[in-house]
Amino acid sequence: MSVPASMLPSVTTLRDPLVKSLGKSAGDTFEKVLGLRTAGDLLRHYPRRYYTRGDLTPLDSLHEGDHVTVLAMVDLVSRIGPGPDVKYNHKPPKRGSQRLEVIVTDGPGKLQLVFFASVGLHARQLRQGSIGLFAGTVSSFRGRRQLVHPEYEMLPDTNDTPLMTAEIAEQFANELIAVYPASAKLSSWRISRAVDAVLDKLEAGEDPIPADIREKYDLWPRELAIRAIHRPQDRAELTHARKRLKWDEAFTMQAALAQRRLAAAAMPSVPRPPIPDGLVAAFDRRLPFTLTEGQREVGQEIAHDLACAYPMNRLLQGEVGSGKTVVAVRAMLQVVDAGGQAALLAPTEVLAQQHYRSITALLGPLAQAGQLGGGDQATRVALLTGSTGVRARRSALTDAFTGDAGILIGTHALLEDRVRFADLGLAVIDEQHRFGVEQRDALRDKTLGSRPHVLVMTATPIPRTVAMTVFGDLEVSTLSELPAGRSPIASHVVPALERPRFLERAWQRIREEVESGRQAYVVCPRISSETSGESGGEDADDADAIFDADADLEGGGQGDGQDARRPPLAVLDVAPALAGGPLAGLRVGVMHGRLHPDEKDRVMTAFAAGQLDVLVSTTVIEVGVDVPNATTMVIMDAERFGVSQLHQLRGRVGRGAHAGLCLLVTEAPAESAARERLDAVAATGDGFQLSRLDLAQRREGDVLGSAQAGRRSSLKLLRLLADEDLIASARVEATALVADDPQLTKHPAVKDAIDDFLGDRKAEFLDKA
Ligand code: ADP
Ligand code: MG
Numbered sequence: 001m002s003v004p005a006s007m008l009p010s011v012t013t014l015r016d017p018l019v020k021s022l023g024k025s026a027g028d029t030f031e032k033v034l035g036l037r038t039a040g041d042l043l044r045h046y047p048r049r050y051y052t053r054g055d056l057t058p059l060d061s062l063h064e065g066d067h068v069t070v071l072a073m074v075d076l077v078s079r080i081g082p083g084p085d086v087k088y089n090h091k092p093p094k095r096g097s098q099r100l101e102v103i104v105t106d107g108p109g110k111l112q113l114v115f116f117a118s119v120g121l122h123a124r125q126l127r128q129g130s131i132g133l134f135a136g137t138v139s140s141f142r143g144r145r146q147l148v149h150p151e152y153e154m155l156p157d158t159n160d161t162p163l164m165t166a167e168i169a170e171q172f173a174n175e176l177i178a179v180y181p182a183s184a185k186l187s188s189w190r191i192s193r194a195v196d197a198v199l200d201k202l203e204a205g206e207d208p209i210p211a212d213i214r215e216k217y218d219l220w221p222r223e224l225a226i227r228a229i230h231r232p233q234d235r236a237e238l239t240h241a242r243k244r245l246k247w248d249e250a251f252t253m254q255a256a257l258a259q260r261r262l263a264a265a266a267m268p269s270v271p272r273p274p275i276p277d278g279l280v281a282a283f284d285r286r287l288p289f290t291l292t293e294g295q296r297e298v299g300q301e302i303a304h305d306l307a308c309a310y311p312m313n314r315l316l317q318g319e320v321g322s323g324k325t326v327v328a329v330r331a332m333l334q335v336v337d338a339g340g341q342a343a344l345l346a347p348t349e350v351l352a353q354q355h356y357r358s359i360t361a362l363l364g365p366l367a368q369a370g371q372l373g374g375g376d377q378a379t380r381v382a383l384l385t386g387s388t389g390v391r392a393r394r395s396a397l398t399d400a401f402t403g404d405a406g407i408l409i410g411t412h413a414l415l416e417d418r419v420r421f422a423d424l425g426l427a428v429i430d431e432q433h434r435f436g437v438e439q440r441d442a443l444r445d446k447t448l449g450s451r452p453h454v455l456v457m458t459a460t461p462i463p464r465t466v467a468m469t470v471f472g473d474l475e476v477s478t479l480s481e482l483p484a485g486r487s488p489i490a491s492h493v494v495p496a497l498e499r500p501r502f503l504e505r506a507w508q509r510i511r512e513e514v515e516s517g518r519q520a521y522v523v524c525p526r527i528s529s530e531t532s533g534e535s536g537g538e539d540a541d542d543a544d545a546i547f548d549a550d551a552d553l554e555g556g557g558q559g560d561g562q563d564a565r566r567p568p569l570a571v572l573d574v575a576p577a578l579a580g581g582p583l584a585g586l587r588v589g590v591m592h593g594r595l596h597p598d599e600k601d602r603v604m605t606a607f608a609a610g611q612l613d614v615l616v617s618t619t620v621i622e623v624g625v626d627v628p629n630a631t632t633m634v635i636m637d638a639e640r641f642g643v644s645q646l647h648q649l650r651g652r653v654g655r656g657a658h659a660g661l662c663l664l665v666t667e668a669p670a671e672s673a674a675r676e677r678l679d680a681v682a683a684t685g686d687g688f689q690l691s692r693l694d695l696a697q698r699r700e701g702d703v704l705g706s707a708q709a710g711r712r713s714s715l716k717l718l719r720l721l722a723d724e725d726l727i728a729s730a731r732v733e734a735t736a737l738v739a740d741d742p743q744l745t746k747h748p749a750v751k752d753a754i755d756d757f758l759g760d761r762k763a764e765f766l767d768k769a
Contacts, residue, residue, distance in 0.1 A: 010201055011201050011202070011203040012039050012198055012201040012202050012203070013202075013203060013204070013205055014038065014039050014043065014202075014204055014205065014756075015038055015039070015040060015752075015756070017037060017039075018030050018036060018037060018038060018039060018041070018042055018194075018198075020039075021039060021194075021197050021198050021201060022194055022197060026194065029185065030042065030186065030194065033183055033185045033186045034183065034186060034191075039202065040756060042191075042195060042198055043195065043198060043199075043202075043226050043230070044716055045180065045191065045195075046180075046229055046230075046245075046716055046717065047178035047179055047180050047229070047230065048179050048180060048181045048188075049179050050176040050177060050179065050232065050238065051069065051071075051133060051176070051177045051179060057069070057070055058070075058106060058108070058109055059072060059104075059105065059106045059108070059109025059110060059111045060108050060109030062109075062111065062138045062145050063138060064138050064139060064140045065137065065138060065139075066137070066138050067135070067136070067138075068135065068136070068137075069133055069134070069135040070104075070106065070111065070133070070134050070135075071106060071131070071132075071133055072105055072106045072111065072131070072132070072134060073104060073105055073106070073129065073130070073131045074102060074103075074126050074127060074128050074129060074130050074131075074132070075104060075110070075128065076102070076103040076128065077101075077102050077103075077123060077126055077127070077128055078100070078101050078102075079098060079099075079100055079119060079123060080098065080100070080101055081097045081098040081099060098119050099115060099116050099119060100113075100114070100122050100123055100126075101113070101114055102114075102115075102122075102126050104132075111134075111145055111146065111147065112141075112144050112145070112147075113134060113146065113147050113148075113150055113152075114141075114146055114147070114148050114149070115149055116148075116149070117149075125152075125154055126152075126154070130154050131154070131155045132152050132153055132154035132155055133152060133153045133155070133177070133179075134147060134150040134151070135147075135150055135151045135152065136148065136150030136151065153179055153187070153188050153189060154187075154189060155177070155189065176232050176233075176234070176235070176238070178192060178195075178230060178231070178232075180192060180195075195230050199226075199227055199230060199231070202223070202226070202227075203223075204222055204223035204226060205749065206748070206749040207221055207222045207223075207749060208222065208251070208252065208747070208749040208750045208752070208753040209222070209247060209248070209251055210737070210747070213733050217247070217729060219243065219247055220243075220244040222244065222245075222248065224241075224244075225240065225241040225244035225245050226241075226245070228240065228241035229241035229242060229245060242717060243726075245716075245717055246717045246718050246723055246726055247726065247730060248753070249715050249716065249717060249757075250718055250723070250726055250727045250730035250731075251730040251733065251734050251753075252734075252753045252754055252756075252757045253715070253730075253757060254727070254730050254731040254733075254735065255737065255738055255744075255750055255753075256754045256757060256758060257731075258734050258735045258737075258738035258739070259742065259744075259754070261313075262742050264310070264311060264313060265310045266310065267310055267311055267450075267451050268309065268310070269308070269310050269312075269450050269451045269452070269453060270309075270338075270340065270423075270425060270450050271306070271307050271308055271309050271338075272306045272307065272334060272335045272337075272338035272339075272340055272425050272426070272453070273306070273307035273338060274303050274334050274338075275337050275338070278333070278334075278336075278377060279333040279334075279336055279337050279366055279379065279406075280330055280333045280334050280337060282366055282377060283329065283330065283333055283362070283363065284330075286363075286364060286366070287326070287362070289483065291323075292322075292479075292481055292482075292484070294318070294322070294478075294479045294480060294481050295323055295326060295327050295479065298316060298327055298477045298478075298479060299327055299330055299331075301314070301477055302314060302316075302327070302330075302331045302334075302455065302477070303331070303334055305453065305475075306331065306334055306335060306338075306425075306426065306453055311451040311452065311453050311454060312426075312453035312454060312455065313453075313474050313475060314454070314455050314456070314474060314475045314476075314477060315456050315457075315458065315474040315475065315476045315477070316328075316455060316456070316457045316458075316477045316478075316479065317457070317458050317459070317476065318459065318478060318479030318480070319459060319479070319480070319482060319651070319687050320459045320648060320651025320652075320687070321482055321483075321486060321626075321651055321654075321655050322459075322480075322481070322482050322483070323479065323482075323483050324457045324459070324479060325355065325358070325359070325430075326362075327479070328344065328430070328455060328457060329359055329362065329363075331426060331428065331455055332344065332406075332426055332428060333379075333406075335406075335425040335426040335453070336406035336407065337377075338425065339423065340424065340425025340426065341400070341403060341405065341406055341407070341408065341421050341422060341423055341425060341426075342406065342407050342408070342424070342425060342426040342427070342428065343407075343408045343409075343410070343414055343421070343424060343426070343427050343428065343452075344359075344408070344409045344410075344428045344430060345410065345411070345412075345414055345415075345427065345428065345429045345430065346409065346410070346411055346430045346431070347411070347430065347431045348620060349385050349386065349387065349411055349597055349600060350591075350600055350604060350620050350621065350625065351430065351431070351625065352383065352409055352410055352411045353383070353385070353597075353600070353601050353604065354604060354625060354626065355409050356381065356383040356409045357605070357608075358626065359381060359407070359409065363381065365378060366378050366379070367379060367380065367381045367407075368380075369404070369406075370404075379405070379406030379407065380399055380405045380407075381405065381406070381407045381408075381409065382395070382396040382399050382400065382405040382407070382408050382409070383396065383408075383409050384396040384397070384408060384409070384410035384411075384413050384419070385410050385411045385413050385597065386411060386412065387596075387597035387598075388410075388413065396408065396410075397418065397419065397420075400419060400420065400421050400422070401420050401421070403421075403422030403423060408421070424452045425452055425453060426452055426453045426454075426455065427452045427453070427455070428454075428455045428456075428457065429454070429455070429456040429457065430457050431457065431458060431459065456474065459648060459651065459687070485657055486654065486655070487654050487656075487658060487659040487660060488659065488685065489650055489651075489653060489654040489659075489660035489685060490660070490661050490662070491650060491661075491662040491663075491664065491681060491682040491683075491685070492661075492662075492663055492664065492682055493638075493664045493666065493675070493678045493679055493682050494506055494663050494664060494665045494666070495666060495667075495668075495670065495675075496666065496667050497667045498670065504582070506634050506663045506665065507578070507582035507583060507634075508582075509632060509661065509663075510522075510583060510586075510614060510632055510634065511582075511583065511586070513661075514614070517629075518629055518630065518631040518632065519610065519612070519613055519614065519615070519627065519629050519630040519631070519632075520613070520614050520615075520630060520632040520633065520634070521614070521615050521616075521617060521621065521632070521633040521634070521652060521653065522574060522575075522578065522614060522615070522616045522617070522633075522634045522636065523616075523617055523618070523619065523621070523634070523635045523636065523649055524568070524569045524570055524571045524574050524616065524617075524618060524636045524637065525568040525569060525570075525618070525619075525636070525637050525640040525641070526568045526569065526571065526618070527571050527592045527593065527594055527618055528570045528571070528572040528573070529567055529572070568640055569636045569637050571590055571591075571592050571616050571617060572590070574616055574636060575588055575590045575616040578616065583614060586613040586614055587611065587612045587613045587614070588613065588614045588615075588616060589603050589606065589607060589612035589614070590603070590615075590616050591603050591607075591615055591616070591617035591618070591621060592618040592620060593618060600620075603615070604625070607627060607630075608627050610629060615630075619641070619645065621649070625652055626652075626655060627652070627655070628655045628656030628657075629656055630652060630653050630655070631653050631654065631656070631658045631659065631660055631661060632653060632660070632661045632662075632663075633649065633650055633652060633653045633661070633662045633663070634662075634663045634665060635649060635650075635662065635663065635664050635665060636665050637665070637666065637667070638665055638666045638678055639666045639667075639668040639674035639675070639677070639678060642694060643677060643680070643681055643690050643691075643693050643694040644687075644690060644691055644694045646664065646678075647681060647687050647690050647691075650662035664678045664682060666678055677693075680693055692721060737750065
């Protein structure tokens with residue numbers, strides 16, 4: 001039975017393929033060029049900006065050097081020089097010899113545009129009588145003002161206009177003209193026409209945000225907002241539209257996260273309740289200090305979580321030096337007390353080794369099960385890194401598998417397939433900012449059947465919104481106070497070029513510290529000057545990072561015209577130069593990622609024991625390294641490090657009773673962006689504020705990681721910092737809605753929105769709950 005064409009529904013829904021409204025060829029082009037497949041995709045391809053007549057400069061008031069956007073009509077087009085329409089006898093003319101000169105007018109004024117390349121292309125677009133927006137920097141040639149190779153957007157359907165009349169100007173006077181992110185193959189106006197075609201027949205369907213929530217937060221209905229963001233009558237409409245569509249993103253994302261949390265809570269996990277007279281109690285008695293209030297509180301939260309029959313998913317954030325390790329050890333011991341095992345995953349070899357050393361020291365006889373002097377309840381602690389020798393590795397693997405080791409400490413090596421636990425009850429991940437979500441998941445899969453509890457720790461404070469989005473499935477605990485007796489770290493920028501004396505003073509300062517029995521770090525961006533394109537942070541164990549900034553220098557110190565700049569300073573050059581110069585006579589050690597692991601261990605042990613005065617190092621010491629007697633840190637070429645990284649690095653000093661000092665040495669010129677960044681780091685010790693600064697300098701995609709960046713249907717309008725409050729409200733509402741209707745059977749539109757939001761990531765996303 002066939003249906004007459006006139007009876008086919010002539011509406012477009014958001015999920016309809018674009019080809020349906022644009023036709024096959026245009027639809028295919030949109031998919032190929034912009035990756036837009038459905039009507040919804042196109043409608044989420046939001047305008048990049050909007051022009052109004054008021055923003056535009058009249059042609060007769062242009063000044064040389066100004067960057068301007070003008071609305072004008074093409075008056076005269078001339079190709080100058082030989083072209084395809086010129087007859088020639090011998091050989092074709094050189095392409096570069098032709099140029100296009102265009103005179104545009106806005107009525108009273110005139111302006112010349114000049115194009116030296118793609119003359120044919122421009123000539124086709126800039127037809128006499130057509131009207132467009134032209135943007136560029138005004139220059140002057142033989143007394144005439146001109147724009148050379150301006151960017152332009154031609155307005156649609158104005159080709160037949162005979163003159164730039166007052167009426168035409170008027171027509172644009174009050175209109176906001178949307179300009180879309182375009183490409184050479186799809187101009188803004190073609191996108192605009194496609195949007196018109198889709199909007200014409202759009203029926204957006206049920207609104208995913210329920211009416212009561214819309215009313216509470218003064219949100220426009222979705223369809224209205226979609227129409228208004230593309231075709232706003234005025235700025236006020238635009239504001240409403242943007243707010244509503246941001247809500248869509250935040251609400252959908254939070255609903256997805258809420259579902260995921262519910263799914264996670266439905267997973268079985270073995271409860272590991274605390275026992276009164278176990279290892280935890282014995283450990284507490286051994287501790288050389290009393291726990292801070294915060295450590296105690298967080299400890300209780302964790303103890304409670306571990307006793308639950310569904311997996312803990314907790315993020316512990318606390319400033320560098322706030323004492324997260326002790327909290328983690330107590331949690332691990334609670335699990336051991338309950339008959340399970342715990343794993344501690346560290347991002348670098350250096351940190352894994354340090355954890356092993358300090359944790360076995362803190363535990364003392366409690367870690368010596370089966371050995372002479374080991375306590376009754378004692379367990380065993382094993383270390384497994386990429387460089388653990390064959391024998392030690394075999395025994396670590398065996399102890400993990402049999403359950404003889406209650407605690408396993410290691411790097412990525414812990415994630416390998418052959419590592420199996422008898423009964424992994426808790427996975428602790430230190431310095432989460434250096435790990436991706438994948439590692440977290442890999443550890444979770446180490447025990448068949450039930451899921452281990454997970455505790456992730458970070459010293460890079462995570463802004464509230466990021467915790468609510470990227471880490472949206474984690475409960476957050478914060479250690480805000482530092483243990484008593486900590487000294488503040490003073491930070492200063494040392495402008496090495498402008499003030500060479502300051503740098504001399506820095507070395508002098510290190511000598512003084514060493515004379516009074518302290519130690520110092522000197523940090524350089526590279527290992528050796530021969531290696532190229534390699535940052536100093538490369539340790540075989542380094543994971544890709546979310547907040548790790550060493551790869552992106554944010555255009556601060558790098559960027560413009562700095563090719564001639566000298567290569568970054570290298571440990572292997574700086575160490576001998578210091579030892580033979582300003583620090584002559586001091587015991588100078590060297591530390592970097594390419595040292596043999598045994599050597600790393602030896603150097604760190606020697607430094608911790610005070611057998612070295614100065615450690616010249618790359619960023620391998622960035623996280624976690626804890627030598628309380630080290631009081632001074634000099635960071636060379638500081639502009640080459642990211643904000644969070646600098647904050648982490650300086651957290652290595654001032655960990656004891658003596659005041660810490662961090663000197664940020666830079667050759668970046670005063671008032672450069674790089675210097676501003678360093679000044680900000682020097683000005684505040686508040687890691688939270690700095691992480692916001694760091695975040696503000698990144699694009700949302702960078703922060704969310706590749707999994708969420710640049711994909712279809714991901715965050716388009718939402719800004720994690722600027723929209724904090726909005727995200728928080730959306731979280732509250734979405735969580736309540738999902739709690740009330742976990743499968744969203746009463747809210748199919750929310751379900752659809754989540755499907756669209758997650759796209760092909762859906763299975764992966766929910767599976768990882
Ligand atoms: P971070 O939170 O940066 O990982 P650590 O766990 O490495 O900090 O702790 C830093 C130092 O503080 C360690 O030497 C640790 O033994 C010490 N420490 C931890 N808790 C306390 C406390 N309550 N009182 C005094 N010192 C503490
Ligand atoms: Mg730590």
